[in-house]
Amino acid sequence: MYIGSEYLIAHKKLEEYAMSLSAVKEALVEKALMEGAVTLTDFISCMRESLPEGWGVFEKVAQEKEGGGRGIFSPPTLDDVTRGQLLRIMASDAMRNAITGWFGMNFAFQNCHTVGAFFEGEKKEYALFVSMEAQILNQSPELRDC
Numbered sequence: 387m388y389i390g391s392e393y394l395i396a397h398k399k400l401e402e403y404a405m406s407l408s409a410v411k412e413a414l415v416e417k418a419l420m421e422g423a424v425t426l427t428d429f430i431s432c433m434r435e436s437l438p439e440g441w442g443v444f445e446k447v448a449q450e451k452e453g454g455g456r457g458i459f460s461p462p463t464l465d466d467v468t469r470g471q472l473l474r475i476m477a478s479d480a481m482r483n484a485i486t487g488w489f490g491m492n493f494a495f496q497n498c499h500t501v502g503a504f505f506e507g508e509k510k511e512y513a514l515f516v517s518m519e520a521q522i523l524n525q526s527p528e529l530r531d532c
Contacts, residue, residue, distance in 0.1 A: 406474040409435035430488050433481060440471025447503045448489040457491075457503035460524075464499050472499060496524050 409432055418424050434441045443459050451457025464472070475481045476495045486492055492504045494516050504512040514520060 406478070407432055407436040426484060426487055429480075429484050433475070433484065437471040437475060439465075439468040440473075440475045443468065443472055443501055444475070444485050444489065444493065444503075447493070447501055448491060451491060451503040451505070458500065459502075460500040469499060472501070476501075496521055498524065500524055 411432070414424060414428055414432060417428070447457050447459045475485065476493075482493060489503070490505075492506070492512060494502045494504065494512060496502075496515070502512075502515045504515070
């Protein structure tokens with residue numbers, strides 16, 4: 387829910403917020419409030435600092451894709467910190483749009499924690515990755531708690 391800047395300034399301090407982005411600097415909050423805009427570079431810096439393990443997944447997938455590889459992250463297991471950060475990034479349209487803009491490719495997600503990177507022209511590959519059939523085939527008993 388959007389809260390007007392007057393409310394934020396009058397009633398809260400930055401440290402009173404519970405946030406998924408833990409490295410939000412006061413200057414970035416002021417910029418968002420006063421100017422109404424945050425640059426992609428500033429937002430990515432905040433994401434990278436706040437969610438380093440999750441960011442690392444996308445960086446690795448993008449580098450693999452740019453190097454001619456599949457660009458798929460599909461771990462057999464995942465620690466809780468990386469899992470939580472990955473889910474926070476994928477659950478936020480703003481964060482997903484930011485990584486898409488930053489890396490110049492689309493990212494898609496399947497449970498259980500499989501991330502794929504796709505260049506703009508890879509419509510067929512993207513459609514296959516996000517299909518119901520691909521999700522069904524990605525299931526396994528050891529990933530039940532994912």
